[in-house]
Amino acid sequence: MKRASLFWLQLAVTLLTCAFVTVPILLSLTAGVTEDYRLGLASGLTLRWVEKVALEYGDTILRSIGLAIACLSVTLVIGVPLAYALARSGQRWTRWVEELLMLPVAIPGLATALALISAYGTWSGLRTSSLFILIGHVLFTLPFMVRSVLAVLTAIDLKTLEEGAASLGAGPWRRFTSIALPNARGGILAGSLMVVTLSVGEFNMTWLLHTPFTKTLPVGLADAYASLRLEVASAYTLLFLLLILPLLLGLQWAAKRLESRP
Amino acid sequence: MALPFSLQNRLVLVGFIAPALILLGAFFLLPLGHLLLVGASGPQGIATYGAILTNQAYLWSLGQTLLVSAATTAITLLIAGIVGLFLQRNRFPGRGLLLALLTFPLAFPGVVVGFMVIMLAGRQGLIGQVSLWLTDEKLVFAYSMAGLLMGYVYFSIPRTLLTVIAAAEKLDPKLEEAARSLGASTARVTWDVVIPGLKPALISSGALCFATAMGAFGTAFTLATRINVLPMVIYTEFTLQANMALAAALSLVLGLVTWGVLALARTVAGASVAAGA
Numbered sequence: 453m454k455r456a457s458l459f460w461l462q463l464a465v466t467l468l469t470c471a472f473v474t475v476p477i478l479l480s481l482t483a484g485v486t487e488d489y490r491l492g493l494a495s496g497l498t499l500r501w502v503e504k505v506a507l508e509y510g511d512t513i514l515r516s517i518g519l520a521i522a523c524l525s526v527t528l529v530i531g532v533p534l535a536y537a538l539a540r541s542g543q544r545w546t547r548w549v550e551e552l553l554m555l556p557v558a559i560p561g562l563a564t565a566l567a568l569i570s571a572y573g574t575w576s577g578l579r580t581s582s583l584f585i586l587i588g589h590v591l592f593t594l595p596f597m598v599r600s601v602l603a604v605l606t607a608i609d610l611k612t613l614e615e616g617a618a619s620l621g622a623g624p625w626r627r628f629t630s631i632a633l634p635n636a637r638g639g640i641l642a643g644s645l646m647v648v649t650l651s652v653g654e655f656n657m658t659w660l661l662h663t664p665f666t667k668t669l670p671v672g673l674a675d676a677y678a679s680l681r682l683e684v685a686s687a688y689t690l691l692f693l694l695l696i697l698p699l700l701l702g703l704q705w706a707a708k709r710l711e712s713r714p
Numbered sequence: 715m716a717l718p719f720s721l722q723n724r725l726v727l728v729g730f731i732a733p734a735l736i737l738l739g740a741f742f743l744l745p746l747g748h749l750l751l752v753g754a755s756g757p758q759g760i761a762t763y764g765a766i767l768t769n770q771a772y773l774w775s776l777g778q779t780l781l782v783s784a785a786t787t788a789i790t791l792l793i794a795g796i797v798g799l800f801l802q803r804n805r806f807p808g809r810g811l812l813l814a815l816l817t818f819p820l821a822f823p824g825v826v827v828g829f830m831v832i833m834l835a836g837r838q839g840l841i842g843q844v845s846l847w848l849t850d851e852k853l854v855f856a857y858s859m860a861g862l863l864m865g866y867v868y869f870s871i872p873r874t875l876l877t878v879i880a881a882a883e884k885l886d887p888k889l890e891e892a893a894r895s896l897g898a899s900t901a902r903v904t905w906d907v908v909i910p911g912l913k914p915a916l917i918s919s920g921a922l923c924f925a926t927a928m929g930a931f932g933t934a935f936t937l938a939t940r941i942n943v944l945p946m947v948i949y950t951e952f953t954l955q956a957n958m959a960l961a962a963a964l965s966l967v968l969g970l971v972t973w974g975v976l977a978l979a980r981t982v983a984g985a986s987v988a989a990g991a
Contacts, residue, residue, distance in 0.1 A: 566958075
């Protein structure tokens, strides 16, 4: 009896939490396609808010997608070899590199952004380009790529595999491309999805790093929340959710795939 | 056979590590060092750092930030602990859907979370409508400390939940069975067996909640609260007052506190793992 009531109590907490998380999302989705939210659904459904956002803020969405792709490319090129090197050498200094790598995540984005502005803000060519934002995004997402790949590489017996290849005459580059890369596929995929998701949603740093000509999606969202009517802000949120939904589903799928591997 | 650490091998490894180190050095360590100097470049010089710690307003702001972060951590751990254990222990139809819904906001930036709080507790929010209908009084708290706290909890639940579930899966069910067979009550088993088992996960995810709440900016920005959490103060000093020195000094203090909490938690969590093994 007592354990049964405990079950129901826990279920109630779980359902309430789920409602807390999902109800505002549903409200926002509804508001984004409602003619007048104060009057409710009775005022009719419309796509004109979504259209308005797509027209006026379409560039922020495109810029965010472009930044995410650029950020992914950089973290792949820099992060995957780094993870491999960290997995291979396994010496004490690698701990320090990992520690350094995690610092931009541990320190608030606001501080990192201020630091970047204080050091490079006067280089006007850099300050006004999207490259400035890209630097911030790479700092913030790189550790997620490295950790994801490193986790997979340390789980397999990389050393034995490489010794085998080396004894057959494969050089270091060959061993990296033909042993490490194929084995790390799962980690690279999971890391990539994570990097893209984080880059698309990054706000703390981007808000300080952006200029009126380099607004990203979350920056545009903040603008809309501050100054536009609720329906438009909701329609904008709706577009954002549509953009990250496939990324999230991909992340969950990748996590399951990694788990189910022996 | 040990892999020969030939010169070629070493060169490749160095070549693999160098780009990341150059990037971090040029765009993170160097700017941070510069920020440290900027913080000391104001009219008060290096004393700016000391002035922060004696200024009533900044201390009050730091205190509020610490308080709201601590409350976020406690509430999130409680909710995520109950829900996580429940979802890990029980298999029922709809469980997968519940988990998917609960972790859906994982990728929401702080600004969007702020908007979710407005949808619930803002001027046109659901809570306001319901309370108006029930009591003739409109309950609106999105733009207060309570709204901010709600947003931070919303932000932290998905991540913490995933960590709790992953940790609960690794618990040895035999320990609980043994405790039960010795006559321990459910509360006793939870307190003496389950919670100690989850402790490292709770500490590390709690520290992460705390650190993100300390540095979070988007949610407070969207809610446009008049609560002066430290990130908002830094932002105001930087943009409205154009006081770069103070903004720099404050953000370094904030960064140091946040990093310190994370480092401390890792040491404690690491120690409790070692003690448990």
